[in-house]
Amino acid sequence: MASRSYTEQTIKQLFGSAAGRCAFPSCRRKLIHPATEQSSTTIIGDIAHILAFSNEGPRANSAIPDKDRNTFENLLLLCAACHRLVDGQPDDYPDETLRAMKLDHLDWVDRNLENEMSDIRFPELEVVCRRIISSEIADSTAFNSLPPQDKISLNDLGPSSAKKITMGLMQAPLVANYLQSMVTHVDPDFPPRLISGFRQEYDKHRRTGAKGDGLFVLLEHFAAGGSADFERHAAGLAVLAHLFQVCDIFETTS
Structure with a gap:
C-alpha cells in the first residue's frame, strides 16, 4: 500500500x-x-x-x-x-x-473569477506582481510569435485552461498599462524581472514533469499567491494570461 x-x-x-x-x-x-x-x-x-x-x-x-x-x-x-x-x-x-x-x-470558481475580473485595478496587480518579480532579469524576454490559440494547442491545454486564458485576457490592456507605468515611473526592468519570476516557477514545475492543464493550474496558484480571495486570484490570472500572450513562456514543450 x-x-x-x-x-x-x-x-x-x-x-x-x-x-x-x-x-x-x-x-x-x-x-x-x-x-x-x-x-x-x-x-x-x-x-x-x-x-x-x-x-x-x-x-x-x-x-x-x-x-x-x-x-x-x-x-x-x-x-x-x-x-x-x-x-x-x-x-x-x-x-x-x-x-x-x-x-x-x-x-x-470560474464564475466568481469572471465576476471579479472586471473589478481589478492597479493596486491588485501591484500585489500580485510584487510577489512574483525576481531580482534577476530573464535570459530570454522575447515576445512570442505564436497566437494564444496556437500555444493552447501546442501545450495540450483543455477547455478549462483555455477559458481561463480568455477570461484573464479581458484585462490584458490594464496589465499592459500597469507594466508600462512601472517602466516609466519606477523600474525600466520591471517587465523582464516579472517574466523571470514566472519563468523560474515554470521551469521548476517542468523539471518535475508537469505539463498541460496541470502546469497551468500550478502557475495560476503561484500567481494568486495561494490566496483564497477571488480578487487576488483574478488579478493573478490576468497577469498570467497577459504573459501567456506576450512572452515566450509556453513556447516550447521540450
Missing part, C-alpha cells in the same frame, strides 16, 4: 483549482487564512479521497492501483467538517456524487 502523502505539485494543483475553498456546495468556506502580524498563514482544509486510500475506507475500490490513489483526479478539497460528513456517510456521498461536486465547484 502506498503512503498517505501527496506531492507538492498535487497539493498546489488541488488548492489552486479550488481557489482554496471547500468544495461542498453549501459550505465553500475559505481554507487558507493569510498571515497576520502575530501569526503565520493557517490552512484549515482537508484533502479527501474520492475513492478510498485504503481498501477498508469509505468508497473503497480495491481495483484502483496504488499509484492512482493520491492523484489530483482522486482528491477533493474540503473543510474538516465536510470531510468528516462525506466519509462518515459514504452511501449518501458515493464517488459519482463527489466527482460531480468537484466539477460543480470548479465551475463555481
Whole structure:
C-alpha cells in the first residue's frame, strides 16, 4: 500500500483549482487564512479521497492501483467538517456524487473569477506582481510569435485552461498599462524581472514533469499567491494570461 502523502505539485494543483475553498456546495468556506502580524498563514482544509486510500475506507475500490490513489483526479478539497460528513456517510456521498461536486465547484470558481475580473485595478496587480518579480532579469524576454490559440494547442491545454486564458485576457490592456507605468515611473526592468519570476516557477514545475492543464493550474496558484480571495486570484490570472500572450513562456514543450 502506498503512503498517505501527496506531492507538492498535487497539493498546489488541488488548492489552486479550488481557489482554496471547500468544495461542498453549501459550505465553500475559505481554507487558507493569510498571515497576520502575530501569526503565520493557517490552512484549515482537508484533502479527501474520492475513492478510498485504503481498501477498508469509505468508497473503497480495491481495483484502483496504488499509484492512482493520491492523484489530483482522486482528491477533493474540503473543510474538516465536510470531510468528516462525506466519509462518515459514504452511501449518501458515493464517488459519482463527489466527482460531480468537484466539477460543480470548479465551475463555481470560474464564475466568481469572471465576476471579479472586471473589478481589478492597479493596486491588485501591484500585489500580485510584487510577489512574483525576481531580482534577476530573464535570459530570454522575447515576445512570442505564436497566437494564444496556437500555444493552447501546442501545450495540450483543455477547455478549462483555455477559458481561463480568455477570461484573464479581458484585462490584458490594464496589465499592459500597469507594466508600462512601472517602466516609466519606477523600474525600466520591471517587465523582464516579472517574466523571470514566472519563468523560474515554470521551469521548476517542468523539471518535475508537469505539463498541460496541470502546469497551468500550478502557475495560476503561484500567481494568486495561494490566496483564497477571488480578487487576488483574478488579478493573478490576468497577469498570467497577459504573459501567456506576450512572452515566450509556453513556447516550447521540450
